[in-house]
Each structure stands twice: as C-alpha cells, then as structure tokens.
Amino acid sequence: MVKISDVRQEAKRLLEKGKVRGVVGYVPGTRGGWAIPYLIQEAERAEQLVWDPTCVHNLALFVVEEKKEQAKQKEPDKRPLAVMVKGCDSRAINVLLQEKFINREEVVLLGVSCENSGVVDRRKITHLLHGQQAGEIRFGDNGNIVVVVNSERRIFDPQEVLADRCLECQYNFPVVFDYFYGEKIKKTPPAPYAQVEKLESFSLEKRRQFWEEEMARCLRCYACRSVCPMCYCAECVVDPISFAVEPTTTAEEKAKKIKWIEKSPLLSENFVYHLVRAIHLAGRCVDCGECERVCPEGISIRLLNKKLEREALRLFNYVAGTDSQAPSLLSTFQETDPEDFIW
C-alpha cells in the first residue's frame, strides 16, 4: 500500500529545501470527497496531499501547462516541478520526454502505484449509490474499493467501480520516477481491446450509425482536448489564437487564413474535430482515459484512441510512453515495417 505520509514527507522536504518550485499533487476537493489537482508551494501544505481512488486526473497535463506558463515569464523560476504520477501519468511524462517537450531535469517524479486497483469511474459510483453522495472513497484490501455513504462502509469489487481504463490497464505503476511509493504488482488485463473488437465486429453501416450518434452529441466544449497532456500544441487547428495579425495585415490576408474546421457543432465538423485529434494521438496516447472521463456528453472518445493504440501494437509492436529514449512511432521508418497495404 502507498503510504501517503511518505509522499507528504518527501514533498515537504523538497519544498523546504527549495529543491522544487512546487509540488503538483492531489488534495481533497470541496464536494463529496473527490480529489482535485493542486499546486502546493508552501511546505506546510504538503500535509494536504492525498492518494485514493478519486485521484483520477492525469497530472502530466500540469507539467505541460506550467511549462507554457514559464515560457511567458521574463525570469521564470528554473527549479524543477515535482509531480505525483500514476502509471498512466508517468507514461505521458515519457512521451513528453521522448518528444523533447520537456527535459528530465525539469521534473521530480513522485511515483505512486495503483497496485492491484486503480481509480474509480464517477458515473459507476453514482449509479451504484443511486445518486447518494459518497463521503469517502479509499483503497481497501485486494484491490477492493471502500466507499463510505452516510457513515456506512460499503465494499465494492474493482470490476464494479473502477474506470474502464483501469480495468484494461497493464501499466498500473509508474515506468519513470524519482521516488516510488507502493508496490509493483504485475497485472494482466483479461481483454484490453474487448470494446474495440466488439465494435469491429459490427457491419460498416452499424459502425457508421454508432459513430454518428456519438459525434452528434458533441458540444465542442473541447474538454477532451484541454485535458489531454499530449495535446500540447501552442495553437490548435480548431481555435487558432495566433492569427499573426499585425496592424498592417490586410483584410485580404486575414481572409486567406485557412479555416480547417467550422465552429458550428455540426455532425461533419464534429467528425473532423475528433478524427483529427485521434490521428494526432496515434502512437502517443497513453490511454489515461481523461478525454472520456471529462466529456459532459459521455462520448466514447477512448474507443477511437484505443483502436489506434491497437493498430500501433499490431503493426509496429509499439506501446506509447514506455521508453523515453525510443524513437517515436510516427517519426520512424524501419525496413521491416509492414507495407502490405500498398499495392
């Protein structure tokens, strides 16, 4: 079991000694005991850190955010940022290292193991509790999840309450870290691609119908993109900010700006948005599943990424985020790469 007191102590020490400019970790949120991501800068606040099954967020995102923030500052604090990382978070860090978005010395990684459990799916919990508010959610024995409702202790099997991404995960402990908490317990998910395979078994028409129904619901709030640590482009094609418009830019030049996508949440545009995102994540997505968790419309976004993940595995024996030194999938060519799709 991860001893949170050890994490707190290390975080406190790092802050006291001025080794890091801050610690990004989980602290209790305001409503119903769900953890929130938080930047701790004062050593005494390290006591607030928590590690429980509500620590759903991928904190690698905040490494990206802080890096961008620093780029704007004239005299940024050059000390590293400490971050609590789960298995999936650490794989995202690996991709950031691999793509040279960050350097290893910019982060101090406090690795926490999910052991034989994972994080919970809020929708599943809400459903099981019939809308009642959970007071506390913590790890129990053997991967079980303990939920306290109205001071009554209820124990759930991981299969009932864990997020799908955790049930299908085989990287339940960090692959890159400076400090490690908990145990490395090997886990082999029974069928990591069961949902992809189920969808693939449908006819083309049925698959089209499935995706049309999913995409039609998209509100284009961009929460899936915004939460993704791999979506770090300075400018996204869906809402460009650097129009590079100078006072001397003529109206004609402005008009010539390429518009890749309409702002309207029409079916065609929603498809463009999600497919562009999926393609850009091929060989990069670490399946932290945050995109699907944050979607207010419950769109099966993960399924798209999972499909590409499986293609990368099947065709190139490639798994994203396992090795920061490996060449990245889409920038590499090997003579042994399959080419039977060319004829």
Next chain:
Amino acid sequence: MEKILKKSDLGKWVGKLSAFDCYAPTKENDHWEFNQVTYLDSLPEDYTQVNVPLKKVVLPNREVLFNFEDNRNGGPHIQEVLPEEKEVVVFGVRGCDARGVALLSKIFSESSPDIYFERRKNQLYVVGLSCYPLPGDNCFCLSVGGGPFSTQGMDILLSDIGRKYFVEVLTPKGEKLVELGWEFFAEPNDQDRQDRLRREKKAQEMFNLEIHEAEKKAGVLHHLFEDKIWKTESFRCLKCGICTYLCPTCHCFDIADELASPVPLQGKRVRVWDTCQFPDFTMHSSGHNPRPDKSSRLRQRIMHKFLYFVETYGEIMCTGCGRCVSKCPVGIDIVNILNRVESHEG
C-alpha cells in the same frame, strides 16, 4: 389559476397538444436531455435534471442568421433566415432553467431585442416541474433568488403531490395549453394546497449548498480584481467550455461565415456558442488579449455573474442549478469560491 391533473391523465392532455412540438426529458446513456417526444405518458420518476439546459431552445448552439450569395451580375444578395415557425412545449423544466431563460430575456429581449431569440422565446411554452426532492446534490437556487418551486419564466408549474399534479397556470400561454385539454383538469381542494405547500417547505430544507448573502457578493467582488484567489483556483482549470456551455444563463456567442462555395461566393452567416473560457474568445485583431490566461478567465466568469450583470440589470446571473460545480472535471466550485471571498472583505 390553480388546477389538479391526475398523473394518469398527463398523457391524454399531451395527446391534445398535437399542434405543438413537445419536448421532454429522456435518458441518453446515463444522463437526461430534452428531446422531442411524440407522446408523454408520465414524467420519469428518476428524472433529475437535464444535462444541456433549456437555453438551447431559445439560443441554439448554431443559429443561421442569413444566407449570402454573390450573384455576379446582380451583385451581392442576402436572404434573411428566421427560426422555423413552430410552437414548442417543453415539459419537466426545472426552476433554475426557466429562470435562466427569463434572465436571458433581459439581454436578448428587453435591452436590445434580438429577432431570432424573440421568435424562439415567443414560440416556447414552458411546463415546469417543481423540485421535491431536489434533483442534485449541488443545487443552490435558494441562495440566488430562486427556489425549488420557483415559477419565474414558466407558463405552467406542475408539482408532484402523490398520484396527481398540483397545476399552477401562470400566463395566458399556460391557460391556452390547459384549455386544449380542459376536461382533464379539476379544481384543487384545501388538502391539495396543503400537500403542495408541505412539499415546498420540505424541499427548502433539503439544500446542502448555499452562497452566503449572495446579493452582497457584488460589493465584495468589486475589490477583488487583482486577488490571488483567481490564480490559486484556476491552476487546475482546463480552459474547456463545460461550465459555460452547460450554464442556463451563459450566452456568449461568436459569429462565423460558413462558405458553401468561395467562388462564386455563397454561404451562411451563423451564430454559434462561444465562451469566455476559450483562449481566442477575447483575442483582439491587434493580437492583444485582455483576458490572456486562465485566472483572468475564471475571474471573468464569476465577475460577470455576480458583479457585472448585477450592475447592469440588478440581478445575479446565476440560477443555482449546480451544473458548473457538478460537471467541472477538476472540481472548480463557484459556491466555495464565493463563500471564501467573504473573508477578503476590507
């Protein structure tokens, strides 16, 4: 006007409203949305609150304003496009959502009438459903001028009092709907009135979330433009549009031209949802952005609701539906923030 409608008669009454497009809460995956229905035998017992609020009916996420075309010889041609003439009845509207549309009317009807909004609003009949028990853990309408039995913005309010609905007919539009199925409505007796009142009282005691003295927040916020709370609280903000798109009162939009053909020029001018949380929202064409980061955008959202709107229209632009609290993927909690800024006073 007060009436009684047996629950078993709801479907029969709705059957008389065939001239209207009827919308009701239906379950999609694990959440509720207003969708068009061809019949409505009952309002679902487990119905809580729809995901996308009623505002989508009066302020759809895409409104075509006009078509344009460059007729080479005849010059440019513009053809106005107005919302379809179709009267719409929405059932099961919660007080917060109905108040949301009422507040939007202050902007889109009263101060500078917007022809698209007005037409949609005039065609809309709101049949509310009072909240007992409360639909969500994060409801706080009572502290922002609403309530679980609020009637503002509604034409009819239905209150569940067991096997029947206590019906409050609030406007001529509401009367029109009731008249179409007059045979199903009876007069309420004292017991019915007491049942309704008892439930309202109980509902008011069920809130576990409250903004303390919300009406005084404008005065406090006035001094907090540079406060560090915005930075602390926005650290985890994703800059997504969930809080504003699902807000019953957020109404910011963008205008865009959608081209069907560049030469000869032909296309549509549309109005689409936009949000202060997006980086390009306040981007000036000069390249300057007055709300350049997530902390200034979080501040903007809260200030707009609890200070700027209060200054302009004398009301808080939040109806306490709790969606932004429940749906925020990183737990940003407007109620908590506003209660904390109390202590900053002075």
